[in-house]
Amino acid sequence: MGNEYINVADIDFIVRLPFANMSDDSTITFYDIPAKNGLPWSPNTWKIRYALNYKRIPYKVVWVEYPDIKGEMEKLSIQPTDTYPDGSPGPCYTLPAVYDPTTKRGISDSVLIARYLDDTYPDRPMLFPPETRTLQAPWSDVLTWPFLAPMFQFLMPATTWLMNPPSEKVLRAKMPIPMEEVYPSGEKKVVEWQKVEKGFAKMEKWFEKEDMFICGKTVTFADFALGAYLMWTKVVLGSDSTEWKDVASWNNGRWGKFLQSLEKYEKL
Structure with a gap:
């Protein structure tokens, strides 16, 4: 290929x-x-x-x-x-x-x-x-708490449903209950989604308002780590989903704009 x-x-x-x-x-x-x-x-x-x-x-x-x-x-x-x-x-x-x-x-x-x-x-x-390697290296792990922890219950089931049978079987085996029960529904979904929004609001405070990227004006590997998690959300939940549209619009549209700023690196 x-x-x-x-x-x-x-x-x-x-x-x-x-x-x-x-x-x-x-x-x-x-x-x-x-x-x-x-x-x-x-x-x-x-x-x-x-x-x-x-x-x-x-x-x-x-x-x-x-x-x-x-x-x-x-x-x-x-x-x-x-x-x-x-x-x-x-x-x-x-x-x-x-x-x-x-x-x-x-x-x-x-x-x-x-x-x-x-x-x-x-x-x-x-x-x-x-002189930015030490600064940038932890970013993938840092993202886990404000972003991935509350989002996990949404993304893991949605990812599983997209997998081919061999990989789907592996992902399902990682959870003690069916993925269909992991994904929140009803009032619980509303409450848990609010936690996701709060996580993004916390992360937004790490940025200078005038800067798009983590190290300021220049894109770095840390930006690709953040963009990768946003891309995961967009792909598995769907670009037309209410959930992705929420994420893209939060914090004055920062996350949608951020991912758009990386489009040139999706292809050469």
């Missing part, structure tokens, strides 16, 4: 075009997780999709279902990212991952991949401008 150039301003379609005159011998392979609607959805892999496009590095996509990730990574000698979150023994293999045939290196974990891309391709736009 050739590179994907994705315009998700109206996220109802996907256009696939190959890089012109690019040999597979030097093209990075980018590993992503597929969905039934054919759209990239994973917030972690979106971070690297943004990063590769921002740095204008040619890549090709290989789609890997959840149960196949471990075997695919082991074949390439790509290291696991952690132990299992539930504390069970054994290495945990996750995506995103990339394999660079030029250096014959495979890397997983979005922050490590982003650092590798800057170190290996310093002549391209930098994801981590000088």
Whole structure:
């Protein structure tokens, strides 16, 4: 499969075009997780999709279902990212991952991949401008509390319903109750959605009002981390959903405008 150039301003379609005159011998392979609607959805892999496009590095996509990730990574000698979150023994293999045939290196974990891309391709736009690596690195985790914690009950079921059967089975196994019971309904949905809005309001206070991006006027990897979570929301809940329209409009439309500002990095 050739590179994907994705315009998700109206996220109802996907256009696939190959890089012109690019040999597979030097093209990075980018590993992503597929969905039934054919759209990239994973917030972690979106971070690297943004990063590769921002740095204008040619890549090709290989789609890997959840149960196949471990075997695919082991074949390439790509290291696991952690132990299992539930504390069970054994290495945990996750995506995103990339394999660079030029250096014959495979890397997983979005922050490590982003650092590798800057170190290996310093002549391209930098994801981590000088002296910002320590500042930017925690952003994916920082987002968990104001954003992901209250949003999890909405996004995980919606993600599961988009997955192909092999990956859907894995996601369902992670929850002690059916995903259909995880997703709030009725009055509970109203209350829980208000918590999501409060989380975004808290996050909005981190920004200077005149600055679009986290480090000011210049886009960085931290912005791609935030954009990736917004993209996850937009894809799995639907661009025409009331929920996404809410998110895009909150805080004087900051989040909708923020994601629009990254559209140029959805494709080259």
